[in-house]
Amino acid sequence: xxxxxxxxxxxxxxxxxxxxxxxxxxxxxxxxxxxxxxxxxxxxxxxxxxxxxxxxxxxxxxxxxxxxxxxxxxxxxxxxxxxxxxxxxxxxxxxxxxxxxxxxxxxxxxxxxxxxxxxxxxxxxxxxxxxxxxxxxxxxxxxxxxxxxxxxxxxxxxxxxxxxxxxxxxxxxxx
Amino acid sequence: xxxxxxxxxxxxxxxxxxxxxxxxxxxxxxxxxxxxxxxxxxxxxxxxxxxxxxxxxxxxxxxxxxxxxxxxxxxxxxxxxxxxxxxxxxxxxxxxxxxxxxxxxxxxxxxxxxxxxxxxxxxxxxxxxxxxxxxxxxxxxxxxxxxxxxxxxxxxxxxxxxxxxxxxxxxxxxx
Numbered sequence: 636x637x638x639x640x641x642x643x644x645x646x647x648x649x650x651x652x653x654x655x656x657x658x659x660x661x662x663x664x665x666x667x668x669x670x671x672x673x674x675x676x677x678x679x680x681x682x683x684x685x686x687x688x689x690x691x692x693x694x695x696x697x698x699x700x701x702x703x704x705x706x707x708x709x710x711x712x713x714x715x716x717x718x719x720x721x722x723x724x725x726x727x728x729x730x731x732x733x734x735x736x737x738x739x740x741x742x743x744x745x746x747x748x749x750x751x752x753x754x755x756x757x758x759x760x761x762x763x764x765x766x767x768x769x770x771x772x773x774x775x776x777x778x779x780x781x782x783x784x785x786x787x788x789x790x791x792x793x794x795x796x797x798x799x800x801x802x803x804x805x806x807x808x809x810x
Numbered sequence: 811x812x813x814x815x816x817x818x819x820x821x822x823x824x825x826x827x828x829x830x831x832x833x834x835x836x837x838x839x840x841x842x843x844x845x846x847x848x849x850x851x852x853x854x855x856x857x858x859x860x861x862x863x864x865x866x867x868x869x870x871x872x873x874x875x876x877x878x879x880x881x882x883x884x885x886x887x888x889x890x891x892x893x894x895x896x897x898x899x900x901x902x903x904x905x906x907x908x909x910x911x912x913x914x915x916x917x918x919x920x921x922x923x924x925x926x927x928x929x930x931x932x933x934x935x936x937x938x939x940x941x942x943x944x945x946x947x948x949x950x951x952x953x954x955x956x957x958x959x960x961x962x963x964x965x966x967x968x969x970x971x972x973x974x975x976x977x978x979x980x981x982x983x984x985x
Contacts, residue, residue, distance in 0.1 A: 636966035642837045646963070649831055656827035657956070662817045712985075761973040771970035772978070778964040779980040781832070785957040788821070791811035795946035798936040803947070805954040810887075 638771045640747050647739060650777040651732040654681060657784060659728055666724050670790045675715075677787060680780050681727045682715035688734035690714065692773040693741055699756040699766045700745070709759045742770075813946045815922050822914060825952040826907040829856060832959060834903055841899050845965045850890075852962060855955050856902045857894035863909035865889065867948040868916055874931040874941045875920070884934045917945075
């Protein structure tokens with residue numbers, strides 16, 4: 636599938652609703668459990684998405700389209716810890732919804748005609764990347780975290796499902 | 811996490827909203843694309859969930875709790891093909907929402923006190939399984955298909971993300 640801004644925006648628009656439908660009002664055990672060790676809980680993941688709205692996708696779009704340095708600011712993989720602090724899941728979900736709406740308003744304000752999607756920036760690890768790749772990565776990043784949320788939640792029932800584990804793709808099973 | 815019917819139902823209740831938020835109204839390319847070969851598209855997955863509502867989770871609960879044979883009817887992994895036929899995504903999402911609501915009403919009508927969750931049925935491949943395992947598997951089955959939907963969608967942008975693929979867990983990357 637070729638990247639097409641008109642087909643990417645509908646996915647980006649839906650993510651806050653998807654994540655809110657999945658997590659809002661769930662019993663705490665589902666939202667404060669992780670996959671063991673220092674893996675992320677659902678609340679960490681939502682805080683990470685908020686931090687991405689603030690520091691990643693639109694700020695990097697602006698670097699690509701701006702007049703200054705093309706160099707992206709490195710993304711802080713611990714940035715969610717501060718975002719999460721003292722907030723409930725419901726507050727984080729509201730915050731993510733608002734930030735995403737604001738960021739999509741900025742995105743929709745960009746004139747995507749001509750060669751603009753071929754413009755580039757410099758990613759600290761990946762090197763030169765295009766605006767097209769950045770925006771496709773924003774979509775796939777949303778999907779990565781929906782994927783992760785479903786896996787983190789399923790993990791909590793790894794024992795409870797007994798022999799069904801072998802049929803459950805999300806638990807490494809074959810279906 | 812121990813299986814607790816009061817914590818399982820909220821997940822089962824949310825699944826139709828999650829899937830509707832993710833898929834309803836999306837451009838066709840997202841919902842009719844698969845991961846190659848005879849893998850499933852999002853529309854196949856929703857049809858499979860409908861077929862499960864009709865023939866899997868509640869019917870098997872009724873077999874466990876009924877007076878007749880404990881033997882489950884084998885599940886038809888091709889059953890979604892008939893369910894999907896001639897229907898739009900929007901129709902399928904509505905159908906899934908209604909069936910899930912009806913099935914949860916039946917589930918909530920069961921008295922889960924005593925040892926009822928220890929009652930068993932005979933799965934054609936897995937052998938003797940408890941009602942507790944069946945209901946936990948229903949939850950994880952929902953999560954498996956949310957997991958799969960996010961992966962099938964992400965797959966469509968595997969090329970478009972360029973070097974970001976290596977950071978995208980849903981595409982086999984390391985984050």
